[in-house]
Amino acid sequence: MVKMAPMTETGYDYIITGGGSAGCVLANRLSADPSVKVLLLEAGGSDRHPFFHLPAGFAKMTWGIGAWGWSTVPQAHLKNRVLRFTQAKVIGGGSSINAQIYTRGAPADYDAWDRDAGARGWSYRDVLPYFKRAENNERYANEYHGYGGPLGVSNPISPLPICEAFFQAGQELGIPFNPDFNGAHQEGLGYYQLNQSNARRSSTSVAYLKPIRNRRNLTVRLRTHALRVVVEHGRATGVEIANAGSATPELIRAAREVIVTSGAIGSPKLLMQSGIGPAAHLGSVGVKVVHDLPGVGGNLQDHLDLFVIGECTGDHTYDKYNRPHHAALGGLQYLLWKKGPVASSLYETGGFWYAEKGARSPDIQFHLGLGSGIEAGVAKMRNPGVTLNSAYLRPRSRGTVRLASVDPNAAPLIDPNYWAEPRDRELAIEGLRLAREILHQPALKRFVLGERLPGDALTSDAELFDYACAHAKTDHHPVGTCRIGPANDSASVVGFDLRVMGLDGLRVADASVMPFIPSSNTNAPTIMVAEKAADHILGRLA
Numbered sequence: 001m002v003k004m005a006p007m008t009e010t011g012y013d014y015i016i017t018g019g020g021s022a023g024c025v026l027a028n029r030l031s032a033d034p035s036v037k038v039l040l041l042e043a044g045g046s047d048r049h050p051f052f053h054l055p056a057g058f059a060k061m062t063w064g065i066g067a068w069g070w071s072t073v074p075q076a077h078l079k080n081r082v083l084r085f086t087q088a089k090v091i092g093g094g095s096s097i098n099a100q101i102y103t104r105g106a107p108a109d110y111d112a113w114d115r116d117a118g119a120r121g122w123s124y125r126d127v128l129p130y131f132k133r134a135e136n137n138e139r140y141a142n143e144y145h146g147y148g149g150p151l152g153v154s155n156p157i158s159p160l161p162i163c164e165a166f167f168q169a170g171q172e173l174g175i176p177f178n179p180d181f182n183g184a185h186q187e188g189l190g191y192y193q194l195n196q197s198n199a200r201r202s203s204t205s206v207a208y209l210k211p212i213r214n215r216r217n218l219t220v221r222l223r224t225h226a227l228r229v230v231v232e233h234g235r236a237t238g239v240e241i242a243n244a245g246s247a248t249p250e251l252i253r254a255a256r257e258v259i260v261t262s263g264a265i266g267s268p269k270l271l272m273q274s275g276i277g278p279a280a281h282l283g284s285v286g287v288k289v290v291h292d293l294p295g296v297g298g299n300l301q302d303h304l305d306l307f308v309i310g311e312c313t314g315d316h317t318y319d320k321y322n323r324p325h326h327a328a329l330g331g332l333q334y335l336l337w338k339k340g341p342v343a344s345s346l347y348e349t350g351g352f353w354y355a356e357k358g359a360r361s362p363d364i365q366f367h368l369g370l371g372s373g374i375e376a377g378v379a380k381m382r383n384p385g386v387t388l389n390s391a392y393l394r395p396r397s398r399g400t401v402r403l404a405s406v407d408p409n410a411a412p413l414i415d416p417n418y419w420a421e422p423r424d425r426e427l428a429i430e431g432l433r434l435a436r437e438i439l440h441q442p443a444l445k446r447f448v449l450g451e452r453l454p455g456d457a458l459t460s461d462a463e464l465f466d467y468a469c470a471h472a473k474t475d476h477h478p479v480g481t482c483r484i485g486p487a488n489d490s491a492s493v494v495g496f497d498l499r500v501m502g503l504d505g506l507r508v509a510d511a512s513v514m515p516f517i518p519s520s521n522t523n524a525p526t527i528m529v530a531e532k533a534a535d536h537i538l539g540r541l542a
């Protein structure tokens with residue numbers, strides 16, 4: 001039986017539910033006014049562990065510390081495979097555990113939000129100032145980039161010679177070198193810019209929260225789980241929370257707004273736990289319906305990742321640092337000079353190209369992994385290896401997040417519904433073929449002995465489909481489950497100002513509001529959403 005929460009004396013103006021990429025941004029921007037009281041709730045713990053700060057710590061993050069430990073439901077179009085589905089559970093959220101790749105997507109992505117999804121005021125021209133406001137770019141200062149913002153953006157510190165050969169291989173195939181994927185053009189191969197500063201991760205916890213932790217009007221509560229948003233007479237008035245170690249829930253009041261920033265899985269989950277969502281589903285799991293909102297938990301989109309693994313001719317990647325004495329030397333190199341493998345997020349090189357001829361902007365993204373078996377679940381090779389990941393960027397398949405039960409502690413049912421649309425599969429396999437071709441180019445012959453996965457023997461679409469079903473993994477980019485849209489579309493969850501349709505005092509402001517998935521990684525777009533959300537909340541935007 002669910003215990004009733006006692007009322008607390010403490011009240012806040014704003015309660016933010018989730019201290020992830022978006023939540024930390026909002027905590028900073030909203031508490032800048034000393035006259036308002038802000039509470040940031042985070043279910044996970046602190047980011048004190050060094051793995052959260054050393055760039056190479058990412059390799060330990062895809063499963064384990066700082067994550068919820070969720071999986072998908074069996075994927076009907078991937079031979080019913082269940083995929084690991086890592087989502088962050090730590091202050092800073094995804095920005096504390098991700099690969100630190102700083103990409104924004106194509107201008108056409110945001111123009112499509114505005115034009116095709118009815119997200120008025122979210123065109124590229126509208127959102128570019130928010131990307132720039134967030135940014136402290138160490139290299140660029142131009143119409144696309146800014147410096148002086150909180151978020152560290154820098155170039156890789158210790159690239160390896162194989163990265164340059166990768167660029168040459170691309171050029172041999174007709175794919176140009178691109179020095180800035182977030183500038184005038186997205187296509188090409190090159191170094192990613194990274195969310196790092198001074199050879200350390202620049203998460204939103206580090207960039208936005210740490211500098212303001214002594215603000216007296218901001219309270220951050222870690223290991224505190226938001227159980228439900230309390231709605232009274234059509235208005236969100238507070239949040240019921242559970243503290244770690246306490247059996248009794250507590251209710252905290254929000255005088256102005258509750259802002260849901262629990263991530264693309266956590267936000268629809270929290271809304272549905274609160275009785276806000278599709279009535280039939282809520283009823284089926286025994287949650288009392290407070291507000292029937294059919295779009296909550298729908299429209300789930302993600303990038304599905306395929307990869308090629310090559311065996312190297314020598315120690316050309318970071319695999320050798322799996323051996324203890326090399327690891328010790330790598331650690332020393334970092335301590336003395338802030339260089340070497342520990343300063344590398346291992347995925348610092350990649351780019352964008354086309355699977356579909358005539359696509360409006362690149363639809364395939366590559367990530368060159370400087371080793372084999374970097375990602376959990378991928379078998380290590382006997383010799384050093386290199387991994388080239390490819391992901392199709394604009395899937396048409398749509399999935400769902402649903403509650404498994406009325407218990408807020410139960411894991412959600414995550415169904416990305418990968419490859420429900422056959423065209424997604426065809427273009428993803430085309431991207432995998434492109435990745436193979438790059439690894440086979442003459443420029444990489446000095447570095448790569450041969451392909452080991454999928455392996456030269458597998459060539460037909462059917463064989464590559466079987467390979468993909470066995471090895472495909474999430475790129476960790478879920479979005480869309482509380483989408484922005486027009487009021488007359490029943491799939492819309494929030495309006496252009498991120499207010500939840502039909503309720504007062506409640507917004508969602510994280511990756512879940514994106515109507516279409518950006519053609520890139522999703523951390524920078526999420527930070528942009530939170531920066532813009534702050535202006536909506538503070539009344540600086542109409």
Ligand SMILES: Cc1cc2nc3c(=O)[nH]c(=O)nc-3n(C[C@H](O)[C@H](O)[C@H](O)COP(=O)(O)OP(=O)(O)OC[C@H]3O[C@@H](n4cnc5c(N)ncnc54)[C@H](O)[C@@H]3O)c2cc1C
Binds near residue numbers: 023062526
């Ligand atoms: C392993 C991994 C690698 C990635 N690599 C990259 C990359 O290199 N580049 C890139 O751009 N993107 C990357 N991403 C994606 C990017 O990090 C996410 O898109 C982004 O962090 C999403 O931000 P968010 O604020 O929407 O959600 P999150 O950052 O996930 O934040 C949600 C927060 O809410 C908390 N929460 C959830 N439910 C509750 C609740 N009920 N009560 C209290 N707190 C709650 C969670 O613990 C979490 O901290 C990666 C993601 C992962 C997981």
